[in-house]
Amino acid sequence: MTVRQHASFVQLPGPGYRPRQLDPRCGFFGIDYLDFAAHIHEPLRQQLIARHRLEKKTRAAQQSEAVKPIIYYLDSATPEPVRSALLEGASWWNQAFEAAGYKDAFQVKLLPEDADPMDVRYNVIQWVHRATRGWSYGDAVMDPRTGEIIKGHVTLGSLRVRQDYLIAEGLLAPYDSGEPAPPEMQEMALARLRQLSAHEVGHTLGLMHNFAASTVDRASVMDYPHPLVTISDDGRLDLSAAYAEGIGAWDKIAIAYGYQDFPEGKPEAGALEEILQSGIRQGLYFMSDNDARPPAGPSGSASLG
Secondary structure (H helix, E strand, O other), X not given: OOOOOOOOOOOOOXXXXXXXXXXXXXXXXXXXXXXXXXXXXXXXXXXXXXXXXXXEOOOOXXXXXXXXXXXXXXXXXXXXXXXXXXXXXXXXHHHHHHHOOXXXXXXXXXXXXXXXXXOOXXXXXXXXXXXXXXXXXXXXEEOOOOOEEEXXXXXXXXXXXXXXXXXXXXXXXXXXXOOOOOHHHHHHHHHHHHHHHXXXXXXXXXXXXXXXXXXXXXXXXXXXXOOOOEEOOOOOEEOOOOOOOOOOHHHHHHHHHHHOOOOOOOOHHHHHHHHHHHHHHOOOOOOOXXXXXXXXXXXXXXXXX
16 A cells, blocks of 8 residues: 655745734634733733735725735536536635625636645645545635635535435435436535535635524525525425525625725724624624634634535
8 A cells, every 4th residue: 555645845925914803703713822922901812813815906995906816726627517516606705805895806717737736826626536425624724923824725525416416306306206307406406516615615715604694594605504495386395595696794794804905094903893893783693613623723724514
């Protein structure tokens, strides 16, 4: 048996990144450290959110292109129709960045054939084969000094779409009439994959699960969604809206908190508080799974979906 081990030595990014304080209401994970130089009336524990470096070309502009956009690359070997579903779902995040004042700041492309998914220069979405169902993961390599995300890495199991297809099959039980399997089964499975792609990419943007979002009209892709099944007039189960499309209202609040680039002279603390308050006014709250497992360490955050 041959075992290959891949070791990467990652050069830490240069100056210019501005860390952002973590607020327990914001929905981000990050890093923490003890600052023993803090004043006696200030807490020793300091917390910073995890996020990619993103800056507007024109900070004072309402809408601006980014100095360097965030680009994710999908495994080019992913077969259709799964490929299109994953590309579409991951691209939903651009809606949140547009709401935060950016133009085309988040992009999703196919991984070049000569690129290695382990290359730290590429944020990747992998489509991998496993003998069992397995879980999907959104992971990140971070600068332990600041919380800056250097590389986002999503791993999706190829059997996942078959599991969702089986759920649709169980709901519709379509074989009693001897007719071919209805297209709604595949459509529901692909709708779930779009949502899953957005969910796992969200983790690699710095976001935690938000299990309160399902109480407000499916307000976040960072929740764990159950399929929404309705009953049509003829008594049949309708799966057409089983999973939400597009990014949610909470996701826009969270991305604004993490990535909004404020004009010079505008106090950041007050602006961030107003972002959180705007979510609260909409009835949007954050509740994650901190009590379910240990907090993430400074090297990354493995999140399941």
